[in-house]
Amino acid sequence: MAYTLVTGASGGIGMELAKEFARNGHNLIIAARTSDKLEMLKTDLEKKHNIEVEVFVADLSCEEERNRLYSYTQSHNMEVEILVNNAGFGDSNAFLDAAWERQRNMVELNNLALMHLTYLYGNEMKKRGCGKILNLSSVAAFSAGPYMSIYYASKGFVLSFSEAIHEELKGSGVTVTALCPGPTATGFEKNAEMKNTKTTRKFARKLARKLN
């Protein structure tokens, strides 16, 4: 059976995307770490729409967990026809003051997980001659981000990577799209501990003055 796989579907943008796919009749695999939120979403969507929703609880920043997800879908004959690489987070700190583990984890989730799932499911799609991959980038992809340097760079990576492989896959039946939202009210700001937004705004104003 064909499915749309949405990572980070337990809240925010991922949950809204999952709801939209459900409204359009897609069966879903929803993945994130928080089991109860995913189960609630499954119950809600299966009640409202004539679709199947599979919950997959995983920390996608771990390679073994991503392999487990892939093996699960393979062994259950779940064809991922649309992959939405949405799971991601930010961190607000000067790079040298930030916790190393958190920065590493951010790159692992925002970039490596996205690359890895694209690699695994992208190859399946290419073999079938059809499929769609939607990668969550950000407006942050278009500039440097002092006090959120790794986050901004991670989103630049997502945009550049997506554009490049979209080109490589031309004619294969597989498309790759990067979504670049601006600030959106979700759990993101709290998770990123964005206490430096004032500083970032001050920097942006200074930069704008210099460019004038």
Ligand SMILES: NC(=O)c1ccc[n+]([C@@H]2O[C@H](COP(=O)([O-])OP(=O)(O)OC[C@H]3O[C@@H](n4cnc5c(N)ncnc54)[C@H](OP(=O)(O)O)[C@@H]3O)[C@@H](O)[C@H]2O)c1
């Ligand atoms: N909000 C914005 O202003 C904004 C703007 C541009 C781009 N974006 C991008 O949009 C995407 C979604 O962000 P959001 O704003 O919706 O943030 P959010 O509300 O914090 O949601 C993040 C989602 O990712 C999941 N997640 C986090 N760490 C994970 C992990 N290790 N393994 C698996 N799932 C994990 C979270 O679920 P669990 O905690 O249950 O794991 C949650 O479902 C991100 O890639 C973000 O960079 C956001």
